[in-house]
Amino acid sequence: MIDVIVIGAGPAGLAGAITCASSGLKVMVIDEFIKPGGRLIGQLHQELSGEWWNGIKESERLHQEALKQSVDIRSGVSVYNLEKDDDLWNVHTSIGTLTAPFVLAATGAAEYPIPLPGWTLPGVMSIGAAQVMTNVHRVQVGKKGIIIGANILAFAILNELQLAGIHVNRIVLPEKSPLSGKAGEPEEVMKSLLNAAHLAPSPLLRMGSRFMKNDWFRKTGMRFFPKSGVKVNGTPLLLRKAALEVIGTEQVEGVRVADTDANGNIIPGTETVYEADFVCIAGGLYPLAELAAVSGCPFQYIPELGGHVPHHSETMETPLEGLFVAGNITGIESGKIAMAQGTIAGYSIAKHAGKGGTAIVEQLNQSVKNVHLLRKQAAIQFYPDIESGRRKMYDLWEQLYANPARLHTEEKLG
Amino acid sequence: MKKMTRLLDHPILGKLDDRKAIPFTFDGKTYEALENETIAAALLANGIRTLRIHEESGTPRGFYCNIGHCMECRVTVNDQANVRACLTVVEQCMVIASGKQHPNIVKRMVEQQ
Ligand SMILES: Cc1cc2nc3c(=O)[nH]c(=O)nc-3n(C[C@H](O)[C@H](O)[C@H](O)COP(=O)(O)OP(=O)(O)OC[C@H]3O[C@@H](n4cnc5c(N)ncnc54)[C@H](O)[C@@H]3O)c2cc1C
Ligand code: FES
Numbered sequence: 001m002i003d004v005i006v007i008g009a010g011p012a013g014l015a016g017a018i019t020c021a022s023s024g025l026k027v028m029v030i031d032e033f034i035k036p037g038g039r040l041i042g043q044l045h046q047e048l049s050g051e052w053w054n055g056i057k058e059s060e061r062l063h064q065e066a067l068k069q070s071v072d073i074r075s076g077v078s079v080y081n082l083e084k085d086d087d088l089w090n091v092h093t094s095i096g097t098l099t100a101p102f103v104l105a106a107t108g109a110a111e112y113p114i115p116l117p118g119w120t121l122p123g124v125m126s127i128g129a130a131q132v133m134t135n136v137h138r139v140q141v142g143k144k145g146i147i148i149g150a151n152i153l154a155f156a157i158l159n160e161l162q163l164a165g166i167h168v169n170r171i172v173l174p175e176k177s178p179l180s181g182k183a184g185e186p187e188e189v190m191k192s193l194l195n196a197a198h199l200a201p202s203p204l205l206r207m208g209s210r211f212m213k214n215d216w217f218r219k220t221g222m223r224f225f226p227k228s229g230v231k232v233n234g235t236p237l238l239l240r241k242a243a244l245e246v247i248g249t250e251q252v253e254g255v256r257v258a259d260t261d262a263n264g265n266i267i268p269g270t271e272t273v274y275e276a277d278f279v280c281i282a283g284g285l286y287p288l289a290e291l292a293a294v295s296g297c298p299f300q301y302i303p304e305l306g307g308h309v310p311h312h313s314e315t316m317e318t319p320l321e322g323l324f325v326a327g328n329i330t331g332i333e334s335g336k337i338a339m340a341q342g343t344i345a346g347y348s349i350a351k352h353a354g355k356g357g358t359a360i361v362e363q364l365n366q367s368v369k370n371v372h373l374l375r376k377q378a379a380i381q382f383y384p385d386i387e388s389g390r391r392k393m394y395d396l397w398e399q400l401y402a403n404p405a406r407l408h409t410e411e412k413l414g
Numbered sequence: 415m416k417k418m419t420r421l422l423d424h425p426i427l428g429k430l431d432d433r434k435a436i437p438f439t440f441d442g443k444t445y446e447a448l449e450n451e452t453i454a455a456a457l458l459a460n461g462i463r464t465l466r467i468h469e470e471s472g473t474p475r476g477f478y479c480n481i482g483h484c485m486e487c488r489v490t491v492n493d494q495a496n497v498r499a500c501l502t503v504v505e506q507c508m509v510i511a512s513g514k515q516h517p518n519i520v521k522r523m524v525e526q527q
Binding site: 130142 | 415416419420421422424425427450451452458459462464465468473474475477478479480481482483484487500501502520
């Protein structure tokens, strides 16, 4: 008999599994990647303190801790479907159907694509793919690369590629379109980079950030943004160049780009081709929530959290009895926060299962407080309005599930 | 394509231990992977980016997400079709063939936006 099935062995899933198991529950963790750790294993960045956040080490630590608590971890197993049948959840996997009263869905995030012409050529990959190839598999992705899209993840991974001696020659923006949205508008990109000034990728941005917060200065700054770009650790960031097409026959040979104005509109007659043998597409992250969707869990679109998220409370319950969520499936944040959310989910499940005695309520409260604290101190944040996004979800939860009587009166009045 | 270097040394992550070489075949030719390497990583190290030919357009495809989401990397492994090269570790004498199945996942990814 398994008490809890955890889907996803990332920081959220592993932390949740450890907490459940240490409360006396029998836990199995399922993950389709070749080893546990989720997206944590690719991560490598320097904290503000100068210390390295080494994702491989962190995941090994979590993995060992989970094994010590007798958590059964199955790597290389995919989950296809999730449905409830009376009191038990059926988790359909590539090794058969598993059942348990509790499921923790911690499937993490995925990357938005930027489908420009030529993006299916071999050698074009998501920025995260390059991270995994470099830091996890340790194979060189190419000799000469271009990144399309300028966001926090792109800069974090640019750094990692440079550390490993991989040459990225340029960062350009995607062409402005309804699909690329703000990612194709130089001024908006500048704004979002400045919002993250405390983790700013370049000293120039960091220095300028105080002034640049001023709207007028930002516009002027953008108009005078040098055509040759500003350098981010030696790689030119070309905010006024847009990628029109990836070219090549058998594989990537280059990227066709054009100059743009401050709003991202193409300036005719300015096209050039930059040579490259690999291209990384940085379209940003969204919560990977398909499994929660097939289970019948209701969803809400909250752009501040990165996309559609399953309805959930601050203690990680969903409206479906026995189904819990944690980590990036609830909104895009860093690995540390995902891990702390996993701990909340673990205590929450233990409490529902009647484990942990009277101490569990206090432990649960503490774990919620811990997430608030970590969020305030976060060295990396992908969506600047994350706090308000979280608030929206918890308010909605209060309205819909915590106090249904009030909802009904409101509906009648409205 | 030229072979890609394996990043044996890294300033923060350190040196990789010596790993055993594992022979496998891809479309009839023999290559070497290192122990615990995925098919996608091993082929890239051997200079191969094309994992599949799009059935309709005939255009070549390689890995895209490298973590199991996009299905672009589907190959045939020991006669089993539609195996994701980015999630499958090479085993001794594995017989791998490039994928020829009809894909639809790229379209779905675009529609999801
Ligand atoms: C490509 C990429 C790169 C990132 N890089 C960084 C970074 O550099 N720094 C940073 O702070 N954050 C980064 N993030 C954000 C990252 O999501 C969080 O840091 C953190 O890893 C989230 O933890 P999690 O446990 O919620 O999910 P994850 O760490 O993503 O773990 C989820 C796990 O679930 C598994 N899974 C999903 N679906 C299934 C299924 N159907 N069947 C079986 N297993 C499944 C996956 O294989 C994965 O191992 C990145 C995210 C992505 C997608
Ligand atoms: S590369 Fe996306 S599934 Fe393998």
